Amino acid sequence: MSFPADRPRRLRRTAALRALVAENRLHPSDLVQPLFVREGIEEPRPIPAMPGQVQHTRESLRKAAAAAAQAGVRGIMIFGIPETKHADGRGAWDEHGIAQLAIADVVAEVGDAVVVIGDINLDEYTDHGHVGILGGDGDVDNDASLLAYTRVAVAQAEAGAHMVAPSGMMDGQVAAIRAGLDAAGHERLPILAYAAKYDSAFYGPFRTAVESSFAGARSTHQQDPANLREALREVRLDIEEGADLVMIKPAGLYLDVVRKVADTVDVPVVAYQVSGEYAAIEAAALHGMIHRERAIEESLIAIRRAGARIVITYWATEVSQRLCP
Numbered sequence: 001m002s003f004p005a006d007r008p009r010r011l012r013r014t015a016a017l018r019a020l021v022a023e024n025r026l027h028p029s030d031l032v033q034p035l036f037v038r039e040g041i042e043e044p045r046p047i048p049a050m051p052g053q054v055q056h057t058r059e060s061l062r063k064a065a066a067a068a069a070q071a072g073v074r075g076i077m078i079f080g081i082p083e084t085k086h087a088d089g090r091g092a093w094d095e096h097g098i099a100q101l102a103i104a105d106v107v108a109e110v111g112d113a114v115v116v117i118g119d120i121n122l123d124e125y126t127d128h129g130h131v132g133i134l135g136g137d138g139d140v141d142n143d144a145s146l147l148a149y150t151r152v153a154v155a156q157a158e159a160g161a162h163m164v165a166p167s168g169m170m171d172g173q174v175a176a177i178r179a180g181l182d183a184a185g186h187e188r189l190p191i192l193a194y195a196a197k198y199d200s201a202f203y204g205p206f207r208t209a210v211e212s213s214f215a216g217a218r219s220t221h222q223q224d225p226a227n228l229r230e231a232l233r234e235v236r237l238d239i240e241e242g243a244d245l246v247m248i249k250p251a252g253l254y255l256d257v258v259r260k261v262a263d264t265v266d267v268p269v270v271a272y273q274v275s276g277e278y279a280a281i282e283a284a285a286l287h288g289m290i291h292r293e294r295a296i297e298e299s300l301i302a303i304r305r306a307g308a309r310i311v312i313t314y315w316a317t318e319v320s321q322r323l324c325p
């Protein structure tokens, strides 16, 4: 009987050895916390499809932002839910719109210690729930929506956002927003492009969180889950148009895309662990089917291992508090 000479287990014997040789690790600086804020409520409202997450009041949002900052989280992404929705989504660029007020509140709370990121889209603000302005055929009108996105970007910039993130998947959105921001004197504001955003069932809980009435499909603008090469095309276009960071979304089911993009581009790569990924683990844990904390951390380290520099996750503050108590 011959014994193995090469013994990988030598490096796994103690926790210190394992930590010393770990190829990747989670750190609060790599995490972005998305937060919801709802116009016209007095108390935070739990989001049933996202156990542990709430629609914040402006007041409770400030506290959540302070807690994220305190935990070392480096980014906060703000999603506003207006009291009233319109066909053209005009609340999205109203200077007194909920997202603009919330961005200003959070910046007042955390200053430059955390990167405050605005989401550029109309879906929370349209009564039909589409991401843009509808054309005569009932589909989203690409170029009419670009104009609206540019207005949203400038409104968020004026409110004090440190970064804007267009998520509508309209062709040319990054170029349009870049030009609009530059013309308004915001040349220094970075754009985080939702570059490869798939048409995913895993956005379901988010849509309940923002009270979306959406009943149609986003398959004419979001990507087909069957495609990888197409993601490279979307990423290339966004970088050519001026994206400063590129995002892949969802994250956990698209790790091959994250890896491929990370190996291809020279801008920071971001992955968004979406509401359905969050809900799936929370639900399984709630039923005692899975070890909650271990599953959360494994899901996150997998995204980092695939090559994402930054991970957007609803667990950002919680995990950061655990990592660096």
Ligand code: PBG
Binding pocket: 119, 121, 122, 123, 124, 167, 202, 203, 204, 205, 206, 207, 273, 274, 275, 276
């Ligand atoms: C658009 C936007 C969505 C998400 C982030 N930005 C919704 C959508 O595209 O339908 C989804 C995030 C998630 O599911 O956690 N405002």
